[in-house]
Amino acid sequence: MKLGNLVGERFKERPSDCVIDSHALMVRGAYIKFVASGIYSSFAPLKRIFHKIEAIVREEMDKIDGQEVSLPVVLPASLWEASGRCASVGQELVRFADRNKAPYLLGMTHEEAAVQLVRESALSYTAYPFMIYQIQTKFRDEARPRAGLIRVREFTMKDAYSFHTSQKDLDRFYGKCYQAYQKIYERVGLPEVIAVASGAGIMGGDISHEFMLLSAAGEDSIVICQSCQYKANMEVAENIVENQKDELSYPLTQVYTPDVQTIDDLCSFFETTPDRLCKAVAYRKESDQGIVVLLLRGDYEVNEAKLKSKLGCEIRPAEIDDKSGLAAGYIGPYQLNASSDVFFDRSLENTCNLICGANKANYHYSGLDISRDIGDIGYIDVAKAVDGGICPGCGSHLLSVSRGIELGNIFQLGTKYTRSMGMTYLDENGQQQYPIMGCYGIGIGRLAACICEARHDAFGPIWPMAIAPWQVHLCAVRADNIEVKTLADRIYSELTNRSIEVIYDDRKVSAGVMFSDADLLGVPLRVIISPRNIKENKCEVVSRDKTLSLKIDMDQCVETVIGYVRNGK
C-alpha cells in the first residue's frame, strides 16, 4: 500500500491530554481517533495490527481445541437475571429497552450467553470437555476511561469458556490455557508478561490468574518475590508480619494529646516510629450499613479488596458522626464502642507498648498490649503487602511491589453459571450433574496498546514483526528523481509479489517528514532508496529498533529484506 493513500493525519506534537506514551503515539501516528469517552475508531494501521494479534490468539485457542463461535453483543436481560448478575452488577452494565419495552443489555462478558448456547448440546458426560471462544466487541460503561486503549468502554475481546465434568479436568485444561496465554504474549512480542494470582471479582469462582505487563503506566499493584515464583495481585496478596514482642510490657497509660491525630503528629509527639502505633480505620458496610473498625500497625495500609472479600460485601470509608459513638481521630481498641464490628490485622499480633486512640477527643493511650488489655482475640490478614515484606511462598524478605497492566485473565468458575442457568449432563452413572466451567479473556486493543507501551522510543512505536501493520517500510527519498522512483517501484512490486507486506512512501516530501512518519508507523524494517545510495548502487536497510543499519548492493536488496522478514527481525 502507498503511504500517500493511507487515511489519517500524523503529527509531531504530543497531545496534552495523553498521560501515557502509547496513548500519545497512537494519536500522533493516526492509529486511533477519539469518538467519545472510552470509545475510539481505529485507522487502517491499527486494524492491521488487530488482525495479526487476533490471528495469533485464534491459532493458540484452536491448538487447545477451542471452537470459535459468536455470541451476541446485545443480550436479553433475562439471561443475566438467571445468573443473578443483572442485579449484582452496577452501572458499568448498560441496560436499555427495545421497541417493545423488553429489557436488554450490552454484553460486557458472556458467561451467561455461552451457557445458553451450549446448554442443550452437551447432555451426556461423553460430550465433555469442550471450549468455545469468540473475538468480539464488548461494552463496559467504565466510570473512568483512561490512557487511550488501556481502559476503554467499547473494546474487542477474546473470551473463552470451557466446560468440564471434574475439577481435575478443569485443572488440566486451565493449565493448558495458562500455557497458551504465555505463548500468545510471547508471539505478539511481550514475553515479559507474567502471570499473577488474582481475585475473581464479579466472575465468581476461586482460582484465577491475571497476566500482567509490569509498567509504571499500570493501575494494578503486583507483589512479586525476588527469590521464588510467588506473584500475586495486591488485591489478594497475603501479608505476613513477624513481630518480636518487647521484653517489658509497660502499663496502659492515658495521655493528653491535644490536636494530635495523624500518624506523623503522633510520631513526633511520642518521639517514636509508625510501627509503634495501633491505627484504626473505619468503614461502612454497603450490606447492612453497619460500621467496621479495622485496627492495624501504623506502618501498614488497609487492603480494601481483602477486607471486602472477608466481609462478603462492598464497603466505603465511614464518615464518623456523633451517632456512630466513635471519636473521630481518636479511635482505639481499648474500651471501644461495642456497636461496631472490630477486626485486628495480623500486623498487630505479638506486639506490646503500642500507642493507640483512647476513644475520646484529645486522648491516646501508650503501653497498649493487646493480649493483656483486650484479651484473646483473633487476627485476620487485611493489610497491603509491602516492599521488602515476607514472601508467603518462600519466607524470604524479598517481596517487591510493582505497577502492572492486566493483559488477560483466566478464572475457574465452578458451577456458578451452569447451576443458576440449569445446565446439566448425565454422568457415567446416569446422575444429573452441573458442568464445571472455566473462563479466559484477553483484550485485543489493550494488548496492542501495551505492546506499544513496552516497545517504543521518543519517535514512535517499535512494532514486533509478528504484529506490525506492515513488514517493510519502503522510502523513496526524492521520489521526483526518476531513477529513485523507478528503482523503488521495482522493489515495491518485487517485495509485494513475494507476499511481503510493504508500506511504500513515494510522496514528494522531505526525507525528514518521510522518516518521522516511518518512525510513527513503527514498521520493523525500513528500506531507503535515495539518489546518494543509487550512486553507490546500494540501498539502505535499517531496523526501527536501531539494531540494524546496512548498506547493501541493490541487487541483493529484495532477498536480504525477505530474509530478515522471515527471521522475524
Place this chain on the structure above:
Amino acid sequence: MKLGNLVGERFKERPSDCVIDSHALMVRGAYIKFVASGIYSSFAPLKRIFHKIEAIVREEMDKIDGQEVSLPVVLPASLWEASGRCASVGQELVRFADRNKAPYLLGMTHEEAAVQLVRESALSYTAYPFMIYQIQTKFRDEARPRAGLIRVREFTMKDAYSFHTSQKDLDRFYGKCYQAYQKIYERVGLPEVIAVASGAGIMGGDISHEFMLLSAAGEDSIVICQSCQYKANMEVAENIVENQKDELSYPLTQVYTPDVQTIDDLCSFFETTPDRLCKAVAYRKESDQGIVVLLLRGDYEVNEAKLKSKLGCEIRPAEIDDKSGLAAGYIGPYQLNASSDVFFDRSLENTCNLICGANKANYHYSGLDISRDIGDIGYIDVAKAVDGGICPGCGSHLLSVSRGIELGNIFQLGTKYTRSMGMTYLDENGQQQYPIMGCYGIGIGRLAACICEARHDAFGPIWPMAIAPWQVHLCAVRADNIEVKTLADRIYSELTNRSIEVIYDDRKVSAGVMFSDADLLGVPLRVIISPRNIKENKCEVVSRDKTLSLKIDMDQCVETVIGYVRNGK
C-alpha cells in the same frame, strides 16, 4: 476437527416456527441458536463460513483500494444529531443513556462515524479519492425480525464509505464497487445475484443499486425486463401505461349503485372490467396530517414508496370519517371535496368512458372523461409496475415481477453527510468544498443464509467450496473396526497436513446418523472409509451436490481429494 467434539445438537425434525428452508436447516444443523427475537448466537460451522465470506469481501474491497478501519458499535448521539438522523430515524434506532446521562445509540449504519473518522485527514484535494470500510456488528431494532438470519436485529455487516472531489470520480468508483460486488457474489457461490436500481430510503442521495437474490422467500419485489437489461426494485420502478382513448366519449351520467363499493362489485354491476374503472385511494400525510386522494385505473395498485417519495413524507392509509368531507367507498374525481390534495396516476391518461365514485353514498358516475370533465390536469407515476407491463428501458411489454432478497446495496450519497458534519477540503483553486460520498453495504449473515437458501436440498445445505465450513467430510463407517479406524486416521492426518480442512467423523454411530449429519453440515466433498470399501482397497468420494460419486483406489484417495478441493469442486 473431529465431529464428535463439535458443539451443537443436530436434529431431524423441521422446527415449526421456521417459514423458510435456510432458517430450518441452520437450526437443524446447529449453525445458529436463538437468543432473542432477531438475535442469534453462531456455532463453529457458521463462524467458519463467516470467516471465509469475510475474507472474500475483504480481498475484493482491498483490490479497489479500500482501507479496513473500525468504527464503534456504540456512538454518541451527538454524531447523529449533526446529520439530522437522530430525529429522522424511528424506533429501529436503539437509544440509551450512559452512566453520566449522556445520550448514545447503537450504530445501525455508520456514515456519521465514517465522516468523523476522516474529517481532519483529507483537507486537500490531493488526498482524494479514498475508501474506508469495516466488517462489524450492527444493531437495528426491526419491528418484525423474520426467517432466521434473513432479517435480524443484530447483524454483521461490511460497510464501506468512499470520498470524492467530483461526481465523475464518484461515478467511476461506484462502477468499480458495483463490479467488486458482482465478483463477491460470484466467489461465494451466488453468481445469479442481480443488481437492480433502487430507492435510497433513509440514506439520502440519488443513484443506488441493490443486489438481489431472486427467491420466493424474499420480501422485495423486483421488476425485470425479459428483453433488455432493465432491473429495478418495485419501489422505484417506473410504470408506463399506453391507453387508447375510445372513439366515442359518452356523457357523464350519475348512476344509483346501492351497496356497490368494491372493484369486483362494480365490474359485476356495470358488466365491465377493472381497467374501465377510475378508483380512488386516500392517504393521510404524516407531515401535516392532510389527506391525499390518489386516482388510478382500477387494475393498478398504488406504489406507496413512489408516492412517499413524491410527497417527501411518510403516509398511512386514511381513515375516512365525516370530518374529511369524503364519501367512503364512493370517492371520485368529479366535484371532489377541494380540501384534499388530489393526484392522478398516469394510468388514467388518455382515457374516457370510465366509471368512478360520485362523492356521495350509493352513487357512481359512468362516462367519465377526465380531460373533458376535470380539465387540464397533470399525471404522475405512482402505480406499481405489473407483469407484462411496458419496460422503461426498451419499450417491450416484457416486464416481469419477482420476489427477491436484498444482499447488498450501493448508494451515491452526495454531500448530505459531509455538509451537515462540516467536512471540507481545499480544491485546486484554494476553494473550500464538500467531498461527495458513496456508501456500500453487504450483510454477512444474510449472505450466508441466502447461499443456504439458494443451495440446499431436503437434507441440508450444499455449501460451495469457497465458503464451506470445511472442505472435506471424512466418514469412518464402523470406526470400531480397527482397519477402518487406522486408515481413516491416516487419511485425516495426511489431508490435514496438506492444509485441507477436514471434519472427521469417527464416532461409533450408524452410517445413517453419520450421513444425515454430513448432509446437515453440507461439506462439498465426502470421503467414506468402510469395511466393504476396504475389502476392495477402495474409498468412496462423493460430492454433497450428488454430481460426483466415485470409488477410487485407497492409495489415490488423498491426491484425488486434494485435486477436487483445489478445483473448487
